[in-house]
Amino acid sequence: MEPYRIKAVEALPFTDREHRERSLREAGYNLFRVSAEDVTIDLLTDSGTGSMSAGQWAALMEGDEAYAGAKSYRAFEDRVRDLTGHRHILPVHQGRAGERVLFQAMELRGKVSFSNGHYDTTAANVVLAGGRPVDTRTTKARDFHSPYPFKGNLDLDALRARLLGRSGGEEVALVLLTLTDNGGGGHPVALSHAREIADLCRSRGVPLFLDAARYAENAYLNLLRGEAPQSSPEEIAREFFRTADGALCSLRKDTFGNMGGFLSIDDDALAERCQELVVATEGFATYGGMAGRDLASLTRGIIEATEPRYLAHRYSAAEAFARALADEGLPVMRPTACHAVYIDAGAVMRHIPAREFPAVAFANELFLAAGVRSAEMGSLEAGTYASSGEPAAQRELLRLALPRRVYTQSHLAYVAEAVGRVASHAERLTGYEVLHQPRHLRHFTATLRPLDASESKRR
Ligand SMILES: Cc1ncc(COP(=O)(O)O)c(C=O)c1O
Incomplete structure (x- = not known):
């Protein structure tokens, strides 16, 4: 169990799919550009998002x-x-x-x-x-x-x-x-x-x-x-x-x-x-x-x-979340880390090539389906410093980061179930094309466009 009790709470924002579709469209299909008010469970990052004691x-x-x-x-x-x-x-x-x-x-x-x-x-x-x-x-x-x-x-x-x-x-x-x-x-x-x-x-x-x-x-x-x-x-x-x-x-x-x-x-x-x-x-x-x-x-x-009881809980919560995702049939990175669980989105969506950003497609659908925000760690992110001659991503990962002392195990059970639902119709998802990108760190601010199935075949 969580080794702390909750002293202040903040209501979660709940929205419907139609609202989230508008929100994502207006954000240029980039979850970094989506308003946090439209996100129910925010696993975009563990950075700066923890709860203070x-x-x-x-x-x-x-x-x-x-x-x-x-x-x-x-x-x-x-x-x-x-x-x-x-x-x-x-x-x-x-x-x-x-x-x-x-x-x-x-x-x-x-x-x-x-x-x-x-x-x-x-x-x-x-x-x-x-x-x-x-x-x-x-x-x-x-x-x-x-x-x-x-x-x-x-x-x-x-x-x-x-x-x-x-x-x-x-x-x-x-x-x-x-x-x-x-x-x-x-x-x-x-x-x-x-x-x-x-x-x-x-x-x-x-x-x-x-x-x-x-x-x-x-x-x-x-x-x-x-x-x-x-x-x-x-x-x-x-x-x-x-x-x-x-x-x-x-x-x-x-x-x-x-x-x-x-x-x-x-x-x-x-x-x-x-x-x-x-x-x-x-x-x-x-x-x-x-x-x-x-x-x-x-x-x-x-x-x-570095408090041992807190760290033990942090790791076991991540491990339980990873197990729940694996039970939903997802390829989860082993061994489990503490701060995030990583899914091989490239393997879940082999029909979308790396250049069409399969992990972005998965992350965007997860947001539309359940209001859960996650992060792509694949070719959109790794392309950021291509000018220095670095290769594009070796893997197309979806990262579900875990803010510290913020979400309970029931929140994570909700997310695991939602990820499983998206994976069950992953073959219907299509990829994306970049419309606009800065020279560095493009994943933070790029705008994208969803490709329809026929465009995807032609490329
Ligand atoms: C390993 C690592 N180094 C450096 C940074 C940059 O830290 P900051 O976000 O405080 O600028 C991050 C941020 O996520 C990180 O994960």
């Missing part, structure tokens, strides 16, 4: 709004330094702001950021800084059904080849380990693997950074899957941060923030360059784009994020 709401009132040297910042800094062990702690308004600041300060032009998997904004920020994001998921990670427990691990042979090869890894500006690998299925990275990477990076003088948006869930999955059985999620998270030279962290995920992030850095000179950019573009170095009350409630959120 009573403790976090109480902490808001203690927020110190001084421009410089606020006590809320000092408490935040102490907490983050205690967690990460890094010398310099810079608050930023959200994860991608930290990405922009770090990559600009590292002068990525002509350089590579080497990763298990860059998240979409991370990849876009590498490209915008003139760099090249290289993702190296392993064969096991690419196998949708493999039960391998640490599919978030990067391809160590590929990293060795880069760093020890002829070029000596000169072009590698940093190695970035994403915990958990959201773009690849929310899979964890093993602590022993992170340590091996850290040793290799250190021997070549290449900095290792963590994209630690889901550091607590990653730590829990390490505990659950036998990497550090005698430890606690908090201890494992600490160990992870200590393998790295720094971290980028969105606080909109595991720490229940509706807004927030930080950059933690060991290197004094790099930290100074980052601080200059934070002050120029985010806000003074002791608030970095956040209000003092946000810092106060995030400090509390960091404590709650």
Whole structure:
């Protein structure tokens, strides 16, 4: 059962199919553009959508709004330094702001950021800084059904080849380990693997950074899957941060923030360059784009994020949801992550080719049928940085993200049943064509047009 009781509630919006058809049409058939008032269950993302605890709401009132040297910042800094062990702690308004600041300060032009998997904004920020994001998921990670427990691990042979090869890894500006690998299925990275990477990076003088948006869930999955059985999620998270030279962290995920992030850095000179950019573009170095009350409630959120009972429930709820979807006959990615359940929409709708976005077709029908919003993670999303020569998506996934402490098990039972209903008539769905798209991160704002069956055949 949920290890909390509900203290404030918000009514769900209920609409009918006709209303949702209008809403989706007006949104250019892109669920990111649909008004949240038209969505009954919103599983678009787990980012910034969690519920704050009573403790976090109480902490808001203690927020110190001084421009410089606020006590809320000092408490935040102490907490983050205690967690990460890094010398310099810079608050930023959200994860991608930290990405922009770090990559600009590292002068990525002509350089590579080497990763298990860059998240979409991370990849876009590498490209915008003139760099090249290289993702190296392993064969096991690419196998949708493999039960391998640490599919978030990067391809160590590929990293060795880069760093020890002829070029000596000169072009590698940093190695970035994403915990958990959201773009690849929310899979964890093993602590022993992170340590091996850290040793290799250190021997070549290449900095290792963590994209630690889901550091607590990653730590829990390490505990659950036998990497550090005698430890606690908090201890494992600490160990992870200590393998790295720094971290980028969105606080909109595991720490229940509706807004927030930080950059933690060991290197004094790099930290100074980052601080200059934070002050120029985010806000003074002791608030970095956040209000003092946000810092106060995030400090509390960091404590709650690694609470073992909460994490155990979070994982078991995701696992039960995945089982319910599998019982409806859907191909569900194994093993289950904490923050989302991923479905192989390409396999459900083999009649729609990748260029016509099968996962968009499934997601849109799920919205029309049941008012459930989900996210495509396929060729619409992966096409975002095609200009840098990256391949299109390897899979056409539908991601059902789980906001933290928001929906109960009965909400998820409703969703599982609705997904099953859509899958039962999936062969009748048709694909989409892009009408308009920006140069980067097109899935957020593109407009599309549904193809009818005869058009689809002709293409
Ligand atoms: C792995 C990962 N890194 C970075 C980000 C960016 O964080 P933010 O949304 O706070 O900018 C996200 C957002 O979803 C993410 O999942």
